[in-house]
Amino acid sequence: MSEGLIVVKVGGAEGIDYEAVVEDAAALWEKGQKLILVHGASAETNRVAEALGHPPKFLIHPGGMQSRLTDRKTLEIFNMVYAGKMNKHIVELFQRRGVNAVGLSGLDGRVFEGKRKKAIKYVENGKIKIHRGDYSGSVERINKGLLELLLENGYLPVLTPPAVSHEGEAINTDGDVAAARVAEAFGAGALVYLSNVPGLLANYPDESSLIREIPAAQVEEFMRFAEGRMKKKVLGAAEAIRAGVKRVIFADARVDRPIQRALEGLGTVIH
Amino acid sequence: MSEGLIVVKVGGAEGIDYEAVVEDAAALWEKGQKLILVHGASAETNRVAEALGHPPKFLIHPGGMQSRLTDRKTLEIFNMVYAGKMNKHIVELFQRRGVNAVGLSGLDGRVFEGKRKKAIKYVENGKIKIHRGDYSGSVERINKGLLELLLENGYLPVLTPPAVSHEGEAINTDGDVAAARVAEAFGAGALVYLSNVPGLLANYPDESSLIREIPAAQVEEFMRFAEGRMKKKVLGAAEAIRAGVKRVIFADARVDRPIQRALEGLGTVIH
Numbered sequence: 001m002s003e004g005l006i007v008v009k010v011g012g013a014e015g016i017d018y019e020a021v022v023e024d025a026a027a028l029w030e031k032g033q034k035l036i037l038v039h040g041a042s043a044e045t046n047r048v049a050e051a052l053g054h055p056p057k058f059l060i061h062p063g064g065m066q067s068r069l070t071d072r073k074t075l076e077i078f079n080m081v082y083a084g085k086m087n088k089h090i091v092e093l094f095q096r097r098g099v100n101a102v103g104l105s106g107l108d109g110r111v112f113e114g115k116r117k118k119a120i121k122y123v124e125n126g127k128i129k130i131h132r133g134d135y136s137g138s139v140e141r142i143n144k145g146l147l148e149l150l151l152e153n154g155y156l157p158v159l160t161p162p163a164v165s166h167e168g169e170a171i172n173t174d175g176d177v178a179a180a181r182v183a184e185a186f187g188a189g190a191l192v193y194l195s196n197v198p199g200l201l202a203n204y205p206d207e208s209s210l211i212r213e214i215p216a217a218q219v220e221e222f223m224r225f226a227e228g229r230m231k232k233k234v235l236g237a238a239e240a241i242r243a244g245v246k247r248v249i250f251a252d253a254r255v256d257r258p259i260q261r262a263l264e265g266l267g268t269v270i271h
Numbered sequence: 272m273s274e275g276l277i278v279v280k281v282g283g284a285e286g287i288d289y290e291a292v293v294e295d296a297a298a299l300w301e302k303g304q305k306l307i308l309v310h311g312a313s314a315e316t317n318r319v320a321e322a323l324g325h326p327p328k329f330l331i332h333p334g335g336m337q338s339r340l341t342d343r344k345t346l347e348i349f350n351m352v353y354a355g356k357m358n359k360h361i362v363e364l365f366q367r368r369g370v371n372a373v374g375l376s377g378l379d380g381r382v383f384e385g386k387r388k389k390a391i392k393y394v395e396n397g398k399i400k401i402h403r404g405d406y407s408g409s410v411e412r413i414n415k416g417l418l419e420l421l422l423e424n425g426y427l428p429v430l431t432p433p434a435v436s437h438e439g440e441a442i443n444t445d446g447d448v449a450a451a452r453v454a455e456a457f458g459a460g461a462l463v464y465l466s467n468v469p470g471l472l473a474n475y476p477d478e479s480s481l482i483r484e485i486p487a488a489q490v491e492e493f494m495r496f497a498e499g500r501m502k503k504k505v506l507g508a509a510e511a512i513r514a515g516v517k518r519v520i521f522a523d524a525r526v527d528r529p530i531q532r533a534l535e536g537l538g539t540v541i542h
Contacts, residue, residue, distance in 0.1 A: 048351075052322050076356055080319075084355020085347055088433070088441060091378045095439035102380045102417075107362045108373045109426055146373075149424060155380055155417070162359070168366035170359060 004189035004246070005034045005151075008259055009179035011195040012040025012086070016253045021194060022093040024259040025156070029099050034151055036186075037101075038159045038179040041086035042068075048085075049077050059122035059131060065232065067120070070135040070172040075162070078172055079105070082160045090158050102155045106139065106163035107170050109146040112178045114139040116165040136172040139163050142185040176229075180236050184243040191245050192262045193233060194253035199268030200225055200234060214270045216241035237270040247271045275460035275517070276305045276422075279530055280450035282466040283311030283357070287524045292465060293364040295530040296427070300370050305422055307457075308372075309430045309450040312357035313339075319356075320348050330393035330402060336503065338391070341406040341443040346433070349443055350376070353431045361429050373426040377410065377434035378441050380417040383449045385410040387436040407443040410434050413456040447500075451507050455514040462516050463533045464504060465524035470539030471496055471505060485541045487512035508541040518542045 006028070010021050021037075029035055045068075046056045054077060057069040070078065087103040094101035106112025116137040119130045150157050159182070163173040176193065183191035202209040202225050214222050219238035226234050237248035251267030252258060261267070277299070281292050292308075300306055316339075317327045325348060328340040341349065358374040365372035377383025387408040390401050421428050430453070434444040447464065454462035473480040473496050485493050490509035497505050501521075508519035522538030523529060532538070 048323075051324070052319075076360075079359040080351040080355035082355070083359050084351035084353070088350040088354050088376055088378055089347075091376075092435075092439065092441045095378060095381065095435050098439065100380055102375065103378070104373065104375075105359055105362075107359055107366060108375075109371055110366065146424070146426070149420060153417075153420060164363075164366050168363065168369070170363045 005036065005186045006190045006192065006259070006263070007036050007038065007179055007183040007186070007188045008192045008194065009038045009176060010040070010253055011193075012042040012044065012175070013196050014043050015196040016194070017255075017258075018090060019093060020256055021253060021258055022090060023097065024257045026094060026097040026099045028259060029156055036147065036151075036157045036159065036182055037090065038175055038182065039086060039090060040175045041082045041160070044086060045078055045081040048081050049074065052077060059120060060124075062121055062123055062128055065228065067136065068172060069131070071133070072135065075135040075170055075172060079162060079170065082162065087158060087160045094156060094158070100155050101158050102150055103158040103160070105160050106173065106178065109143050110164050111143045111146060111159060112139045112161070112163035112173060112181070113141040113143070113166065114163050114171065114173060116167070116169060116171050135170065137163065137165055139173050139178045139181050142181050144185045147182070176233055176236060180240045180245075183245045184240055187244040189246050190263060191237070191240055191248045192259055193248070193250045194258050194262065195250070196252075196254055198252040198266075199250040200230060211268050212265070214268060216270055219270065234270070241270060276307065276457045277461045277463065277530070277534070278307050278309065278450055278454040278457070278459045279463045279465065280309045280447060281311070281524055282464075283313040283315065283446075284467050285314050286467040287465070288526075288529075289361060290364060291527055292524060292529055293361060294368065295528045297365060297368040297370045299530060300427055307418060307422075307428045307430065307453055308361065309446055309453065310357060310361060311446045312353045312431070315357060316349055316352040319352050320345065323348060330391055331395075333392055333394055333399055336499065338407065339443060340402065342404070343406065346406040346441055346443060350433060350441065353433065358429060358431045365427060365429070371426050372429050373421055374429040374431070376431050377444065377449065380414050381435050382414045382417060382430060383410045383432070383434035383444060383452070384412040384414070384437065385434050385442065385444060387438070387440060387442050406441065408434065408436055410444050410449045410452050413452050415456045418453070447504055447507060451511045451516075454516045455511055458515040460517050461534060462508070462511055462519045463530055464508075464519070464521045465529050465533065466521070467523075467525055469523040469537075470521040471501060482539050483536070485539060487541055490541065505541070512541060
């Protein structure tokens, strides 16, 4: 199989089998498939934040989406779990299998660079309010040069938020968007989103109602099936296709060979 | 100034001014001085381990040295603080100053590779006992190629334990030794150890009794002034000189321009 670079984003929710994801990525890598892994760590960040007496808080945006309120203390915990515990755990799983992975946060070499949000609108008691001073923002630019340098020299990049702001600050950022920006920068053959659902479901949570295919041009028609984060993911996927990514696949991370199954089309394929 | 590559190891004890260290490193870097920073995070690891209800334990070795008992849970906390919180904090301080730093643990790209200790002798109630299953070991090999690749492309490497075992496991390792191996691999012009003392003191803790110079061939004569960790550091310094490092300097991290002051000879210089 050769379909250009593959970007795999593996979520940070409960139930993800990281060992299976890494085993599958390592098998592909050893066959010569170039690959970049991007990961999250949200559930574990919530647990560590609770344990450290700084429980997570979320802002509900006017559109219904929510995002982690990221003050300086939260950012430190975020860095500990995303860039420390989870990133190094995944790198270690690769190293045990003989794959020379290099784990980087978006801060390192400015791999994920974006704009820090000056103000975030949120809803509280039915009123729209403004939160300022948050350490968060969205990825606008990828350091493709550094990623190419690693890939050309045989290193598998394992990437994680935080990103870096244009001013050099660490910022909490959406890993799904960061992964899409990476796939777009490379014109990737496939962008695979692995999570704890089999893809986009027509009747959530009925897993037998999996939608198998969405032509990018018709993505709006499928929006009625998507909720919350999935809505954002599907819209982001259509954008990635327009920006030159060949296929975006939403697939299950709770199975054996999750990446190869996704590439075989088991999941929701947007093309 | 050009004296080949400089390796700076900054300790993880209390009282270290990381902002001053990074500011000074950034000033040197901008003048064209190639530099690699290696750091610790021991005091902060102790605090986080306490906060997470898994307080640190130390083994006292028969020679009097002590080392952190590293079970799997401790290793996770170690990764969180060294590779997550501290490494990304230092990388962020560089990015804020416009220096494109890349933070790597020894796991990443097998930058620090060594042998996992099968058994550790320790003393308890006057008896010598054996501890097995620890996640620790010592650095034997550096991935110089990856560090050169980063330096040649304008990235400042910020390195931290853990290391990786030959079998691919994460292992807690001594950052001082790792820094010495890096300096030796490059035949560094200087290896600077910054900590919360001004150098080797003839009458510890009287800071006016600083020993200014030690010829590497006479290092044994100075051993009576060194205690605990400092003894190991001074012996390691003599070894680094024999392995081709031009100068090793123990200097104060609690001052302005700590690296440039050390390079000017303010500290204990072993040559």
